[in-house]
Amino acid sequence: MTQRLRIEGRGPVAIALRLFLARQGFAPSTIAHEAFAEPIPAGVAARPLALSLGSTHLLSRIVALPEAAPIRTVDVSLAHHGGRTRIHAADLDSPTLGCVTRYAALHDVLVQALRRVERTTRAPSRFAPHASSEPGEADEIVVRADGDTRSPSARTLDFDQCALLAEVVVERDAPGVAFEHFTAQGPLALLPLPETRRRALVWCSTPQQTARRALLPPREFDDELLGAFGPALGTLRLAGERHRTPLQRRLAPREANPRCVAIGNAAQALHPVAGQGLNLGLRDAFELAQELGTAHAHGMPLENALVRFRRRRIGDRAATVGVTDTLARLFGWTALAPIQSVAFDVLDWSAPLRDRFAKALMFGLRSG
Numbered sequence: 341m342t343q344r345l346r347i348e349g350r351g352p353v354a355i356a357l358r359l360f361l362a363r364q365g366f367a368p369s370t371i372a373h374e375a376f377a378e379p380i381p382a383g384v385a386a387r388p389l390a391l392s393l394g395s396t397h398l399l400s401r402i403v404a405l406p407e408a409a410p411i412r413t414v415d416v417s418l419a420h421h422g423g424r425t426r427i428h429a430a431d432l433d434s435p436t437l438g439c440v441t442r443y444a445a446l447h448d449v450l451v452q453a454l455r456r457v458e459r460t461t462r463a464p465s466r467f468a469p470h471a472s473s474e475p476g477e478a479d480e481i482v483v484r485a486d487g488d489t490r491s492p493s494a495r496t497l498d499f500d501q502c503a504l505l506a507e508v509v510v511e512r513d514a515p516g517v518a519f520e521h522f523t524a525q526g527p528l529a530l531l532p533l534p535e536t537r538r539r540a541l542v543w544c545s546t547p548q549q550t551a552r553r554a555l556l557p558p559r560e561f562d563d564e565l566l567g568a569f570g571p572a573l574g575t576l577r578l579a580g581e582r583h584r585t586p587l588q589r590r591l592a593p594r595e596a597n598p599r600c601v602a603i604g605n606a607a608q609a610l611h612p613v614a615g616q617g618l619n620l621g622l623r624d625a626f627e628l629a630q631e632l633g634t635a636h637a638h639g640m641p642l643e644n645a646l647v648r649f650r651r652r653r654i655g656d657r658a659a660t661v662g663v664t665d666t667l668a669r670l671f672g673w674t675a676l677a678p679i680q681s682v683a684f685d686v687l688d689w690s691a692p693l694r695d696r697f698a699k700a701l702m703f704g705l706r707s708g
């Protein structure tokens with residue numbers, strides 16, 4: 341008897357898993373998943389997503405990538421050190437380090453691809469009407485991919501930061517350059533977007549500062565942003581809505597139920613400083629589909645695949661969480677300013693170290 345899979349979640353990780361599973365030969369009728377439902381909240385849809393090169397390779401197996409701006413250089417600077425280091429794709433013999441797209445655009449191409457898969461097989465996925473997250477049947481496997489660690493016993497690290505998301509029009513563009521500027525209150529990123537002279541802003545700071553900035557009149561906001569970021573892109577002009585997101589790292593506890601597994605943000609929600617959350621989630625989805633596919637092909641119970649998946653993901657997950665937590669906190673501790681400067685200079689002067697770090701961010705930290 342074919343074991344049934346239930347997938348919870350409608351975000352990019354859940355849908356990517358469905359598409360990877362289709363490539364592994366899972367018929368839609370064996371999967372219960374409600375993928376098409378209410379629209380994504382505006383604050384989530386507006387999120388810019390920096391996709392690593394590894395993620396673009398994974399995604400290109402299942403979709404045509406949405407409109408995106410390539411990243412050829414990452415420019416990292418430290419506000420109270422005045423230093424700057426640059427990571428170039430050319431130094432790594434790669435045309436790009438990755439690209440930036442919008443959450444809504446990526447979600448849309450994934451949904452379209454899923455609709456095509458369902459049309460081709462003429463068998464829409466079965467949705468289990470009960471909303472319970474516990475496996476309903478003895479042979480059912482549940483994959484939690486709903487973007488929410490949920491559990492009260494999740495291991496939480498509060499950064500006392502919120503991210504302010506917005507898009508800005510810049511006076512002078514630097515095509516292909518992603519800027520990450522570390523301030524004492526948190527990182528400020530200005531990422532390239534597909535449209536000329538348009539940039540995505542992710543400005544992390546204390547919840548109080550972020551709330552204040554979200555309400556500033558646009559011209560005052562522009563001035564404050566220019567003061568914080570500096571003149572590298574000329575004047576900066578707010579274009580459109582501002583959104584706020586509280587930032588916490590949350591790690592779901594290990595599932596007690598051997599027939600349940602969590603992937604993507606449902607397993608680990610990270611600070612956006614290194615732009616690794618979705619990249620990690622896509623690797624989760626891909627490797628879980630591979631393990632389930634292997635078990636399916638050999639007529640093995642799918643629980644075995646979950647055991648193998650958990651084991652296989654330990655290294656990548658731990659390394660990505662560790663580096664992201666450290667980056668999110670390290671540059672905010674002014675007492676550590678001398679160490680920050682040393683760390684920064686080492687990164688700037690040591691090309692092998694810098695390249696190793698960049699490769700790790702491009703393909704996953706375990707491989708770095």
Ligand SMILES: Cc1cc2nc3c(=O)[nH]c(=O)nc-3n(C[C@H](O)[C@H](O)[C@H](O)COP(=O)(O)OP(=O)(O)OC[C@H]3O[C@@H](n4cnc5c(N)ncnc54)[C@H](O)[C@@H]3O)c2cc1C
Pocket residue numbers: 349350351352353354378379380381384387388389390391485486487488503505542585603604605606612614615616617618619620621
């Ligand atoms: C400011 C910011 C910038 C980021 N930048 C990057 C980046 O550059 N690169 C990268 O790899 N990752 C980035 N991430 C992380 C990335 O967005 C998540 O890791 C990714 O979306 C997880 O996908 P998922 O399918 O597991 O969860 P998702 O379903 O995307 O859920 C993520 C969050 O959105 C909420 N959400 C989604 N859909 C709905 C809905 N319909 N209703 C209510 N809530 C919903 C969830 O509750 C959850 O809190 C960023 C995150 C933030 C907060």
